[in-house]
Amino acid sequence: MKQLQSTKKYQGFSLPEVLAIVLILGIFAALGTPSFLSWVNKKRVEDVLAQVEGALKEGQASAIRTSQRCSLTITSSSVAANPSNCLPTGSRDLTQVNGRNQISGVTLVAQNPDTIEFSPKGSTSSSNVFVFYHPDQSGGMRCLAISAGIGIIRVGEFKGSFPPSSGQATPTNCHTSS
Secondary structure: OOOOOOOOOOOOOOHHHHHHHHHHHHHHHHHHHHHHHHHHHHHHHHHHHHHHHHHHHHHHHHHHHHOOOEEEEEOOOEEEEEOHHHOOOOOEEOOEOOOOOOEOOOEEEEOOOOEEEEOOOOOEOOOEEEEEEOOOOOOOOEEEEEOOEOOOEEEEEEOOOOOOOHHHOOOOOEEEOO
16 A cells, blocks of 8 residues: 655745735725824714704795794704704704714804894895814815805805814805805
């Protein structure tokens, strides 16, 4: 009987190869983390802006539909209506991200007092500019402008200095597409 020669072939990676791969992945993670955090903060600002814009449009439509005055109070933490039926879907909690238990951290600065009142025709007697930004990041500041008169609501990019003050929350610093 002939003995079979067994040839052992080792499969897998050696320790230096694994360490090299872990090192390369660590470098990529270190380079990508600031960019990822910047994207997350911009997304949080966009989310809060969308919630406020939606509440304003809902309050304006509700004022027209019910033929009554609707007053919305906007702060960094919430949007509330008076009377409460002006927001049929309810008040907005701006401290949470997409309704989850993650703090948004978004700050809001307003040109004028933070109450907007819509008439039964959907118009408003005062204009206002709201600036939304994340305190950890100077880029990605957004703004929402409400025109006096027919109450046009527009969103845009805020071009003032960081952090913005209420004196900078003006229509000239809010660059909207329309």
